[in-house]
Amino acid sequence: xxxxxxxxxxxxxxxxxxxxxxxxxxxxxxxxxxxxxxxxxxxxxxxxxxxxxxxxxxxxxxxxxxxxxxxxxxxxxxxxxxxxxxxxxxxxxxxxxxxxxxxxxxxxxxxxxxxxxxxxxxxxxxxxxxxxxxxxxxxxxxxxxxxxxxxxxxxxxxxxxxxxxxxxxxxxxxxxxxxxxxxxxxxxxxxxxxxxxxxxxxxxxxxxxxxxxxxxxxxxxxxxxxxxxxxxxxxxxxxxxxxxxxxxx
Amino acid sequence: xxxxxxxxxxxxxxxxxxxxxxxxxxxxxxxxxxxxxxxxxxxxxxxxxxxxxxxxxxxxxxxxxxxxxxxxxxxxxxxxxxxxxxxxxxxxxxxxxxxxxxxxxxxxxxxxxxxxxxxxxxxxxxxxxxxxxxxxxxxxxxxxxxxxxxxxxxxxxxxxxxxxxxxxxxxxxxxxxxxxxxxxxxxxxxxxxxxxxxxxxxxxxxxxxxxxxxxxxxxxxxxxxxxxxxxxxxxxxxxxxxxxxxxxxxxxxxxxxxxxxxxxxxxxxxxxxxxxxxxxxxxxxxxxxxxxxxxxxxxxxxxxxxxxxxxxxxxxxxxxxxxxxxxxxxxxxxxxxxxxxxxxxxxxxxxxxxxxxxxxxxxxxxxxxxxxxxxxxxxxxxxxxxxxxxxxxxxxxxxxxxxxxxxxxxxxxxxxxxxxxxxxxxxxxxxxxxxxxxxxxxxxxxxxxxxxxxxxxxxxxxxxxxxxxxxxxxxxxxxxxxxxxxxxxxxxxxxxxxxxxxxxxxxxxxxxxxxxxxxxxxxxxxxxxxxxxxxxxxxxxxxxxxxxxxxxxxxxxxxxxxxxxxxxxxxxxxxxxxxxxxxxxxxxxxxxxxxxxxxxxxxxxxxxxxxxxxxxxxxxx
Numbered sequence: 001x002x003x004x005x006x007x008x009x010x011x012x013x014x015x016x017x018x019x020x021x022x023x024x025x026x027x028x029x030x031x032x033x034x035x036x037x038x039x040x041x042x043x044x045x046x047x048x049x050x051x052x053x054x055x056x057x058x059x060x061x062x063x064x065x066x067x068x069x070x071x072x073x074x075x076x077x078x079x080x081x082x083x084x085x086x087x088x089x090x091x092x093x094x095x096x097x098x099x100x101x102x103x104x105x106x107x108x109x110x111x112x113x114x115x116x117x118x119x120x121x122x123x124x125x126x127x128x129x130x131x132x133x134x135x136x137x138x139x140x141x142x143x144x145x146x147x148x149x150x151x152x153x154x155x156x157x158x159x160x161x162x163x164x165x166x167x168x169x170x171x172x173x174x175x176x177x178x179x180x181x182x183x184x185x186x187x188x189x190x191x192x193x194x195x196x197x198x199x200x201x202x203x204x205x206x207x208x209x210x211x212x213x214x215x216x217x218x219x220x221x222x223x224x225x226x227x228x229x230x231x232x233x234x235x236x237x238x239x240x241x242x243x244x245x246x247x248x249x
Numbered sequence: 250x251x252x253x254x255x256x257x258x259x260x261x262x263x264x265x266x267x268x269x270x271x272x273x274x275x276x277x278x279x280x281x282x283x284x285x286x287x288x289x290x291x292x293x294x295x296x297x298x299x300x301x302x303x304x305x306x307x308x309x310x311x312x313x314x315x316x317x318x319x320x321x322x323x324x325x326x327x328x329x330x331x332x333x334x335x336x337x338x339x340x341x342x343x344x345x346x347x348x349x350x351x352x353x354x355x356x357x358x359x360x361x362x363x364x365x366x367x368x369x370x371x372x373x374x375x376x377x378x379x380x381x382x383x384x385x386x387x388x389x390x391x392x393x394x395x396x397x398x399x400x401x402x403x404x405x406x407x408x409x410x411x412x413x414x415x416x417x418x419x420x421x422x423x424x425x426x427x428x429x430x431x432x433x434x435x436x437x438x439x440x441x442x443x444x445x446x447x448x449x450x451x452x453x454x455x456x457x458x459x460x461x462x463x464x465x466x467x468x469x470x471x472x473x474x475x476x477x478x479x480x481x482x483x484x485x486x487x488x489x490x491x492x493x494x495x496x497x498x499x500x501x502x503x504x505x506x507x508x509x510x511x512x513x514x515x516x517x518x519x520x521x522x523x524x525x526x527x528x529x530x531x532x533x534x535x536x537x538x539x540x541x542x543x544x545x546x547x548x549x550x551x552x553x554x555x556x557x558x559x560x561x562x563x564x565x566x567x568x569x570x571x572x573x574x575x576x577x578x579x580x581x582x583x584x585x586x587x588x589x590x591x592x593x594x595x596x597x598x599x600x601x602x603x604x605x606x607x608x609x610x611x612x613x614x615x616x617x618x619x620x621x622x623x624x625x626x627x628x629x630x631x632x633x634x635x636x637x638x639x640x641x642x643x644x645x646x647x648x649x650x651x652x653x654x655x656x657x658x659x660x661x662x663x664x665x666x667x668x669x670x671x672x673x674x675x676x677x678x679x680x681x682x683x684x685x686x687x688x689x690x691x692x693x694x695x696x697x698x699x700x701x702x703x704x705x706x707x708x709x710x711x712x713x714x715x716x717x718x719x720x721x722x723x724x725x726x727x728x729x730x731x732x733x734x735x736x737x738x739x740x741x742x743x744x745x746x747x748x749x750x751x752x753x754x755x756x757x758x759x760x761x762x763x764x765x766x767x768x769x770x771x772x773x774x775x776x777x778x779x780x781x782x783x784x785x786x787x788x789x790x791x792x793x794x795x796x797x798x799x800x801x802x803x804x805x806x807x808x809x810x811x812x813x814x815x816x817x818x819x820x821x822x823x824x825x826x827x828x829x830x831x832x833x834x835x836x837x838x839x840x841x842x843x844x845x846x847x848x849x850x851x852x853x854x855x856x857x858x859x860x861x862x863x864x865x866x867x868x869x870x
Contacts, residue, residue, distance in 0.1 A: 016858070017859065017862060018859060019852075019855050019856070019859055021855070022851055022852055022854065022855025022856075022858075022859075023852070023855070025848075025851050025855075026848035026849070026851045026852045026855075027848070029847055029848045029851060030844055030845070030848040033843035033844040033847070033848070034844050036843065037839070037840050037843060037844065045796050049416070049417070053416070122847075122851060125843070125847055126843055129839055135417050136416075136417050137415060137416060137417040139415035140415050140416045140417060142415070143415045203403065203407065217414075217416060218414060218415045218416030218417075219412055219413065219414050219415065219416070220412070220413045220415065221410055221411070221412045221413075222406055222409070222410055222411045222412075223403070223406045223407045223410040226402070226403060226406040227403060227406075230399050230402060230403060231399075233395075234395060234396065234399055237391070237392065237395050238392065241388050241391070241392050244384065244388060245365070245368055245369075245372075245385070245388065
């Protein structure tokens with residue numbers, strides 16, 4: 001446990017002791033703010049519910065914007081986590097000092113998640129405008145943020161897994177992107193296949209089924225929480241296994 | 250991954266794809282059989298090569314385990330074939346699902362195992378510690394079983410899904426208008442709430458009426474439909490989730506009298522269907538607008554339905570057809586219906602040129618493009634002289650004249666205005682303050698909000714509740730000039746903002762000859778027996794303008810005044826979501842604040858923190 005906390009702290013320090021972490025937060029907030037103003041608020045009058053929870057095609061709401069920026073940010077934040085250690089050779093040092101693979105994976109993922117949580121916390125000023133002027137509940141905003149946190153947890157786990165099997169950060173980011181694209185677009189796949197694959201791909205749809213129709217609309221559904229939890233666990237388990245198989249060489 | 254494993258896995262993929270992609274049975278069997286032969290050939294080859302390896306070596310054990318996983322995948326394939334070709338449709342759904350689960354699990358565990366062992370053998374082809382083989386097998390089993398566990402667990406959680414909605418929900422509280430109707434009722438109202446004692450909807454309904462009871466005389470009866478069959482039958486209620494509104498007068502009589510039947514009032518208790526499940530979206534919507542439903546039912550019992558006639562045939566605003574948001578009045582019509590008004594149309598063929606029906610409580614003339622004919626003008630005059638009421642909304646002359654000219658007709662709208670004691674000035678009102686972003690160009694100066702209301706009974710709610718900060722949105726308004734007329738009492742009740750000017754040369758800029766001041770845009774006129782209200786912007790009643798709560802309240806206020814029911818006017822309580830109208834001033838501040846301001850603040854925090862850290866380190870050194 002001590003090793004796990006040490007790894008998490010070390011990673012978090014790398015974000016907050018230099019300007020890089022703040023720059024990432026500022027860029028993500030700037031982009032989110034821009035998209036919120038242009039796409040969610042727009043120029044025409046809209047219902048406050050649509051500004052907050054719209055998931056297209058007519059209304060693109062705040063949570064739609066934040067889901068996109070959060071998942072993309074998590075890909076960029078996690079792409080270097082293990083591949084950089086592998087590239088610089090520090091992974092061998094960590095192994096020789098008695099740190100377990102699962103501790104490395106969990107520590108890295110935990111630090112990314114804490115950083116993304118900080119980012120999400122900083123973005124709470126954006127929906128404040130809708131809360132003050134419109135008819136939306138604070139609990140709705142809180143539920144939406146819970147969904148964003150769970151989505152960030154899953155996308156970070158995917159990022160850590162992608163980072164675990166390559167030295168190249170570019171390949172790591174590309175792999176994360178492809179896996180996330182699969183989970184985001186599987187609803188399109190679900191449309192074009194027959195049962196039982198239809199239900200299968202529909203269930204896998206990260207945004208359409210487990211965020212857009214639930215958390216974004218202020219609803220908590222146990223199946224969506226479990227989906228994010230199980231997917232996060234699976235990808236972290238996969239990352240640990242990949243780390244172990246890499247050690248056989 | 251070496252060629253052997255690649256071909257092995259590809260053969261499985263080809264086998265399954267053949268049955269999904271190929272349509273011909275023969276080609277399916279041929280391709281499937283070929284794939285099976287390749288799989289078997291790889292397994293036999295691996296078995297033979299394993300025999301040649303020295304016993305008890307790590308490599309031999311790894312190959313043996315590979316073979317075992319390979320056979321497990323073949324077993325999965327065999328079970329799939331058994332289900333597909335021999336047991337098709339003969340199993341019950343549970344057995345069918347179970348068999349599907351078994352062959353899928355065999356395939357996943359088998360293929361993941363072969364992949365792991367193949368990777369292990371490739372990593373150390375010469376010497377392989379047994380520990381690594383054991384770890385590899387364990388890893389493959391853990392991962393594949395973990396993957397397989399995802400499906401049943403997610404399936405179970407999906408089946409027993411629990412949903413909790415935290416989005417905005419609040420039952421409307423009794424609005425000012427409903428309270429006034431209940432207070433001034435000739436006979437106190439009796440409320441039956443049909444809900445089970447544990448019903449959440451029942452709690453919401455009881456809270457609403459208990460609030461109303463504090464301000465007006467009411468009798469509330471909580472009824473469980475199942476426990477009170479005779480009462481339910483009397484009120485014709487078959488289920489819980491209803492509210493029945495009656496009056497003490499109706500309750501006292503067994504049957505309605507002839508006088509009751511002749512009156513316009515509703516003679517039977519009014520029913521409002523809500524539903525029993527508070528989580529249902531439709532029922533939530535009904536509770537959000539519950540106040541309007543209660544008011545409508547109470548007005549039906551109190552005074553009955555009143556008719557309003559809307560002139561047609563001159564390009565007026567209408568709720569019919571697919572008119573543009575600036576020409577549609579669906580929202581206005583809906584608002585009038587909550588006050589139990591019925592909107593009907595009247596054109597020349599229905600008597601507009603001859604006589605307005607006696608049942609017309611108010612006559613609407615909303616933005617006629619083509620102008621009125623002489624006969625229509627005379628009919629309206631006669632209707633007013635008999636004690637009628639008129640709402641006249643005119644578009645600026647600049648927008649109207651071209652169309653009237655094209656038709657070759659004489660526009661008697663101006664004559665009607667003059668008869669009322671008004672005149673429409675040339676030009677369009679523009680303002681830079683209170684401007685609304687509609688086109689995001691200089692044209693938006695035509696779209697502004699005014700809050701210049703004078704004290705007059707026609708604007709009873711707008712005047713009585715200043716806390717709501719109502720404003721009237723005008724999109725293309727002109728100015729009304731008040732003419733001297735001793736027979737009429739003319740009051741300018743709505744004026745444009747003091748920053749507004751009359752645009753004369755259409756350059757959309759304020760020039761030297763265009764003075765800035767407040768000008769009348771809404772005028773109330775009272776004759777000997779009649780009432781009229783004139784607005785110099787017909788689109789103030791359109792669906793587009795009605796997105797603004799101020800316009801909704803304004804329109805209902807003046808209709809109630811014209812109907813001589815201004816005492817029933819009041820705030821409409823609704824918890825329905827209202828459109829968020831972005832304003833240019835407020836939005837630009839928010840725009841730059843959210844895009845640049847807060848991110849810049851984060852950067853400043855970053856600079857401060859990192860510099861302080863560097864300084865501390867230097868000091869420590």
